[in-house]
Amino acid sequence: MRRCFVRRANPWxxxxxxxxxxxxxxxxxVAKGVLQKDPRQREMAEMCTPLLKAVQDHDAQTKSSEIVLVTGTASMLKAKLLEWRLHVLQRARQFFSQLAARLKLVDRRTTAIDVQWPENIGASKAxxxxxxxxxxxxxxxxxxLDLFEMCPTPRFTKRRAHLHSFMTxxxxxxxxxxxxQRAAxxxxxxxxxxxxxxxxNFTLRRPIEVVVDEIVEETPILCFxxxxxxxxxxxALLAEFFTLAFARGIFLMTTSNRPPQELFHLSSTFGNFLPLLHQHCNVxxxxxxxxxxxVAAKRGSHHHHVFVSPxxxxxxxxxxxxxxxxLPDGSEWTYNMEMNLYGRVAIVPRTCGGVAVFEFAQICGRFQMLGPQDFQLFAKTFHTIVLLNVPQIGVVSKNAAKQFIILVDELYQYxxxxxxxxSVDWERMFDTVDVVTGKAAEPLAEDAYTQGADERTFGDYLDIASSEEELLSFARVKSRLHEMGSEQYLHSNHIDFHVDDFNTHALLQL
Incomplete structure (x- = not known):
């Protein structure tokens, strides 16, 4: 397989x-005909402008601050620079908030896009x-998020990822x-x-503080x-990370299918963090x-070519x-290829060039130790992944369903x-009632995904909250499969490299 690897490209x-x-x-x-004109979507784009201006203003003022500080000693420079960045960020927020109040930007925007949290009302949140x-x-x-990532911020690096990959x-x-620290x-x-x-008299900083400082220095702008x-x-970890990161001047742009106040069901710690999230983020x-x-699927659907049932x-x-x-003529399959990740070995049962083939049970399920970083490694390595014998996701174990959700998210991202x-038609894969029997499935307790939870404390409430998260994830993944089976998506290139060893036209011919 020949590949020309490039720096991660943006699909737009x-x-x-x-x-x-x-x-x-x-x-x-819109002018090039790539998108159709949609005033609501343009309003969504306008909401990115204040954050971008804050980043760019912070960038310009930090640059001038570094010039002033360059005469200082190297040991003092890093600490003073962080202090200046926090000061400049606060000044930038005040300046743009006052400007937005004079221009009445908040009132204009809230008439077009609903702000669903009282703390967001008012010029201070502009x-x-x-x-x-x-x-x-x-x-x-x-x-x-993709377009925001493309916006120039030459002195500040952005980190673009799915949240679950970042958490891993x-x-x-x-x-x-x-x-x-233990060794030291x-x-x-x-x-x-x-x-x-x-x-x-040996004292150490908390590990989370060390990691937050490292991430803020490496990538001050997070795109999730x-x-x-x-x-x-x-x-809980997410709440603690952002509590420290916001205080250190990090910028965040993120998307979700639900408002922040509906994310705290699994953790009272995250619920206590919500006011801080609203204080720093325009929601x-x-x-x-x-x-x-x-729409993309209707323009050219190939779902029956790539999502086959039964x-x-x-x-x-x-x-x-x-x-x-x-595949090119003369291609040969390799079996049980080993891939190394952080000292662990992931086995790919069958590969040929940029194509990998898995049985569903070999990549998802309670007997597999694969997580977000493994799925990301597969997504970055292969341009085509084939899964065999995928069950009805809505009725399998929670662990297998979560793994499938994360896998599709990572494949879509790249x-x-x-x-x-x-086993069932792809559009009914996420039904929570068994398509064959018409009954609700009850996975075995040992199949349930309970990482980080104590069932003696949370009981049925945790199950309800988890189910809500899963249903939202099912809707998102189903929407993504609509696009992933479209002609436009199937003929698109991999994000990280050019593909020259796979003929999509031949694949779609019956």
Whole structure:
């Protein structure tokens, strides 16, 4: 397989030249016919402008501050720079809030896009260090995030990821810092013991503080798709991270299918964090916008080519034969390929070039130890993934359903082609009543996903909250599958590299 790897590309970059704001990019996409004109969607783009201006103003003032500080010593520069950044950020917020009050920007915007939280009403919320956009699936929230990522912020790096991938990375870094501190403390204790000292006086910062400082320095702008909490541990960690990160001047743009006040069901800690989230983020509800994934699917649907049911042996052979036909002549399959990630080994049962084939049970389910970073590794490595024997997701174990949700999210983020055979029609995969028997399924208790939860404390309430999160996730993934089966998506390129070893036209021929 030959690949030309490139820096992560934005899916809209081929259609727009370098522009300063999301609004300008939207107007250019409409003028080129890539998007259809939608006043509501343009209003959503306008909500990105205040945050971008705050970042750019902070950028310009920080640059001048660094010039002033350059005469200082190297040891003082980092601490003074952080102090200046926080000061400049506060000044930028005050300036733009006063400007927005004079121009009455808040009143104009709230008439077009509903603000669903009382703390957001008023000029002081016109500009902040964050933007939280929520609304129905398929209305263009992810596109806004992509376009915001393209906006120039030359001195500040952006981190673009799904929230669950970021949380996995955050947990790994915390574990790494804890190990480092444990080793350092042991070494210091041994040194003091050798000197026969009665006290070590050895103090360490909290690991979360160390990690937050590192992330703010590396990527001061965070762009998260699908702000959502699945379990107690992640909700609490998320609240603690942003409590510290906002205080250190981080910028956040994120999307969600629900308002922040509905995210605290799994954790009282996250509920206590909500006022701080609203203090730093402009929370807007975007509605009245068409589901554009359905529009894309109607323009050219190939769902019956790539999402095949029922999952019979004949359908499996037919799908794999079309995959073979799409590969270059003479291609050979490799079996049980090992992929290394953070010292762990993930097994890919069958690969050929940029194509990987899994049985559903080999990638999802309670017997698999795969998580967001594994799925992200697969998505970054392969341009096409084939799943065989996918069950009805709405009635499988919570763990398997969550893994499938995260897998599809990661594949969608990297424009990976997804092909599968399923026990039921793909549009009914997320029904929570068994399609065959008509009865609600009751997964075994040991199949349930309960990471970070204590069932003795939460009981049935946790199950209800988890079910609400799953239903929202089902709606989002179903909407994404609508697009992933469209002609436009299937002919698109992988985000990270150019594909020259797969003929999509041959794949779609019956």
């Amino acid at each position: 970059a081929v259609h727009v030249s370098q522009r300063k704001t999301v609004v300008e990019m939207i107007d250019q996409l 500009i902040s260090s964050g933007l939280y956009i929520w609304g129905d699936v398929g209305i263009g929230k992810t596109m806004m 990375m955050l947990s790994d870094r915390l574990h790494h810092v804890e190990n480092e 403390k042991a070494a210091a204790s041994a040194a003091f013991a050798a000197q026969q000292s009665t006290s070590t 798709d699908e702000f959502q909490t699945f379990d107690v541990a992640h909700a 807007v509800h975007c509605r009245g916008i068409e589901d554009y994934r359905l 999952a019979s042996e004949s359908h499996e052979k037919e799908l794999l034969a079309r995959v073979d036909r799409a 424009k990976v082609k997804l092909l599968f055979t399923s």
